[in-house]
Amino acid sequence: MPKVKTHSRAKKTFKVTGSGEIAFAKAFKSHLLTKKSKKRKRSLRGGALVHKANLPFVKRLLRLK
Template identity: 70%
Template sequence: MPKVKTHSRAKKTFKVTGTGKISRRKAFRKHLLTKKSASRRRSLDGSVFVHSANLPLVKRMLNMR
């Protein structure tokens, strides 16, 4: 049986923590920031954990079965 390849974009987008959780960056933070309020820009800072509904899909893309 051939090796299973990791999804190329997924390995750049998601990071696995030491406890096994998967973190991601928030969307809408790359450009067109002048029209967004300061509080909205601040709330888009940092990273969050992948929601439990999307976890099986992300784990499959990262070959974490």
């Protein structure tokens, strides 16, 4: 049986932290920033962790157990 490939976009988007959680950078912070409020841009600045409801799906994309 051949090797199963990791999802290409997922391996660029998600990183596994040292404690085993999965982190990602927030979207909508690349362009058209003048119409977005300071508060919204500030909240997009940091990263975030994958919610536990989405964790099995993301782990399947990354081929983690």
